[in-house]
Amino acid sequence: MPELPGVFTEETVTPSGGRRMTLNMGPQHPSTHGVLRLLLELDGETVVRAEPDIGYLHTGIEKEFEVKTYQQAVTLTDRIDYLAPLSNNLCYCLAAEKLLGLEIPPMAQWMRVMLTELTRLNSHLVWLGTHAIDIGAMSVFLYCFREREDILRIFEAFSGQRMMTSYFRIGGLALEPPRGWQARVKKFIDAFPANVDEYEDLLTNNRIWMGRTKGVGKISIEDMLDLGVTGPMIRAAGIPWDARKDEPYSSYDQFQFNVPTRLENDVYARYLVRVEEMRESAKIVKQALDGMPSGAWQADAPHVVLPQREKMKTQMEALIYHFKIVTEGFRVPAGEVYQVIESPRGELGYYMVSDGTSKPYRVHVHGPSFGNLQAVPEMVEGRLLADTIASIGSMDFVLGDTDR
Amino acid sequence: MANPIEEVLGTAASIAKGMGVTLREMLSPTVTENYPDEPPKFEERFRGVHVLQRDENGMEKCVACFLCAAACPANCIYIEAAENTELVRISGGERYAKVYNIDYNRCIFCGYCVEACPTDAITHGHGFEVASYNTATLIKRKEDMLAPIPPGAHAPVIVPQQPAGH
DSSP states (O other): OOOOTTOOOSOOBOTTSSBOEEEEEOSSOGGGSSSOEEEEEEETTEEEEEEEEOOTTOOOHHHHGGGSOTTTTHHHHHTTSTTSHHHHHHHHHHHHHHHHTOOOOHHHHHHHHHHHHHHHHHHHHHHHHHHHHHHTOHHHHHHHHHHHHHHHHHHHHHHSOSSOOOOEETTEESSOOOTTHHHHHHHHHHHHHHHHHHHHHHHTTOHHHHHHHTTOSOOOHHHHHHHTOOTHHHHTTTOOOOHHHHSOOTTGGGSOOOOOOOSSOSHHHHHHHHHHHHHHHHHHHHHHHHTOOOSOSBOSOTTTSOOOHHHHHHOHHHHHHHHHHHHHOOOOOSEEEEEEEEETTEEEEEEEEEOSSSSOSEEEEEOHHHHHHTTHHHHHTTSBHHHHHHHHHHHOOOHHHHHO | OOOHHHHHHHHHHHHHHHHHHHHHHHHSOOOOOOTTTSOOOOOTTOOOSEEEOBOTTSOBOOOOOOHHHHHOTTOOEEEEEEEOOSSEEOBSSSEEEEEEEEETTTOOOOOHHHHHOTTSOEEEOSOOOOOOSOGGGGEEOHHHHBOOOOTTOOOOEEOOOOOTTO
């Protein structure tokens, strides 16, 4: 008989003489951050067996890529990892641009770097706030969301939408950066390091925080690599793998920043790594702000990029291109490509196959959350139930990114 | 941290530090927006409920070219085109949109229609309160989205046809 999820067929009497209990955690549990369902088999307060059950947020986005034109599909990428929409925009666009062989002007590349780093701050702030509130520190959540609001306002100023930005398009940016963006980003980023100090004042030396996180959620490095765990999780285990450094894209090689690592490989180390990453991201945003090149914000590719509105209204040829690109999209040369970027959660990859038409033949998303989530059983089995909350919080997964 | 005195002092110091942050925040100005008691603030580019624009003569700018419907990733725009005649003149171009519906059940506010429009007829307004218990009310017609006729402009020309026999 096949084993059903939720039905454990093993011996249910524990060595201690008691009976095991199956606890259904989620899919509506607030600390599973979305719709993750965890099946926990408990012996007293100890988790004997844990089984993550995913699929409650399956949206069929990967399939939907196949019926949208390349440019239309950018809007889908926002909705995969809704806490880091611009990272997904960027990875998708870079993959398509690789197939098209497009040269992106430096200003657009730097702007992409700046905005994806703000996305990283945004995502880490949500993570820190919710992780802290899971463990019982309420005020950190409020302060994190205050700063996140500033970032979302900047996104709104750039793209017109707080979360579903679709601001990066194949060939550059969707719109010219708004008036006065430098002052806004500068105001935010100058104040930000002091805010990170504030979070650290509340948490880093807090005894309750340390007691709940130190030595919790350990997993061997071999297991992590076998399961495909990436991002801050493996950097907290001492592996300095970061796609921004190791496979630079979008002119990240022109920025100076460190890849923070820790050796403890527990929940506390992951917290420290992410906080340090926020400081590094702030540095990158500052560098991008100071050295932003001037020039075009879209590639010089009339067959891909919509013509400027001035030209479209005054020149017949531009108007024809405008109609052609909007109605038919553009043809992408046949081939396949895999593009990796470092999303806030880890290694995000888009595998794209083109058959030479204006719609992708197949787009597969390698979401970092899926790999990170595989570590759940290894991490929580044999530990206390309360540590499960801290452990899964430290993974920073987004279920939209896991299920797609 | 074997020394219990150090432990106690360290704990007290960290609590004092954290409480200091809380106290400082208590005295700093609030950042909360008092929606719905006060109107929310929007950025200039905010993509809200669409507005169909008119030109300076009060004519509709939409010429029913269907580009917005083609650009829409959510397939939420439905248009029926009709010809302007001498008696009924609605838009500045040859054709006008007799029916222009946007299904806000499906619209994702991505702005592709606004980008695609060659006559700047469809734009995003700042309206956002479209939530409803009845999805049928979420299909907005042209009349729901049209901008008001600018003051001093002539309304679209509709000459009433003379009944036969007069």
